[in-house]
Amino acid sequence: GQQLNQSPQSMFIQEGEDVSMNCxxxxxxxxxxxxxxxxxxxxxxxxxxxxxxxxxxxxRLTAQFGITRKDSFLNISAxxxxxxxxxxxxxxxxxxxxGLTFGKGTHLIIQP
Amino acid sequence: xxxxxxWPATLVQPVGSPLSLxxxxxxxxxxxxxxxxQAAGRGLQLLFYSVGxxxxxxxxxxxxxxxxxxxxxxxxxxxxLLLSDSGFYLCAWTWASGGPTEFFGPGTRLTVL
Numbered sequence: 001g002q003q004l005n006q007s008p009q010s011m012f013i014q015e016g017e018d019v020s021m022n023c024x025x026x027x028x029x030x031x032x033x034x035x036x037x038x039x040x041x042x043x044x045x046x047x048x049x050x051x052x053x054x055x056x057x058x059x060r061l062t063a064q065f066g067i068t069r070k071d072s073f074l075n076i077s078a079x080x081x082x083x084x085x086x087x088x089x090x091x092x093x094x095x096x097x098x099g100l101t102f103g104k105g106t107h108l109i110i111q112p
Numbered sequence: 113x114x115x116x117x118x119w120p121a122t123l124v125q126p127v128g129s130p131l132s133l134x135x136x137x138x139x140x141x142x143x144x145x146x147x148x149x150q151a152a153g154r155g156l157q158l159l160f161y162s163v164g165x166x167x168x169x170x171x172x173x174x175x176x177x178x179x180x181x182x183x184x185x186x187x188x189x190x191x192x193l194l195l196s197d198s199g200f201y202l203c204a205w206t207w208a209s210g211g212p213t214e215f216f217g218p219g220t221r222l223t224v225l
Contacts, residue, residue: 004155006155033213040219041218041219042202042204042216042217042218042219043156043202043216044216045214045215048213088155088156090156090214097144097161097163098161099146099158099161099171099214100156100158100214101158102148102155102156102157103155104154105155
């Protein structure tokens with residue numbers, strides 16, 4: 001099956017720093033999504049990207065859908081303590097009701 | 113607004129026992145429904161999805177099965193649990209009319225001993 005390579009696996013940063021993480025795939029995806037998961041809870045959608053080249057912001061978060069349709073990145077500016085959690089990229093290769101393929105997650109840890 | 117519920121929230125079961133996890137969605141009709149499993153510290157793996165009552169697609173061969181007896185109800189079952197079935201089980205839904213954006217439930221933590 002298709003796989004998404006998400007990096008970095010974990011990040012230790014200082015409060016106020018910017019964060020960048022990305023996902024790559026060997027095959028094309030038609031949709032890229034970014035989720036955040038807090039411990040013991042389900043993932044919460046942050047940003048959805050539907051067109052190659054699309055750049056979308058949600059507050060301090062910015063994500064882009066790569067032109068080749070094989071990659072996406074998520075940036076968080078001026079990190080705050082509540083940004084701590086695990087961030088997942090997810091992609092859908094085709095249309096219809098097919099489920100998502102998830103990356104393995106980036107664990108964000110913020111040091112005060 | 114739409115809400116998705118899962119129960120139980122946590123479950124501890126012995127090896128060989130049966131399993132039934134339930135997911136229900138409120139506030140929408142004919143949603144697409146999904147079951148994912150998340151192993152500790154790992155990403156989510158799609159197990160089953162359903163586009164309508166009685167319609168189930170399986171993504172990976174396994175010890176589990178799914179059923180959709182009602183439009184907004186999705187059940188994950190097993191006749192005999194294995195140790196490897198332990199994990200965090202997440203139900204999700206999408207609009208039937210299009211868009212792959214999935215909304216997740218709160219999850220069920222299953223521990224098989």
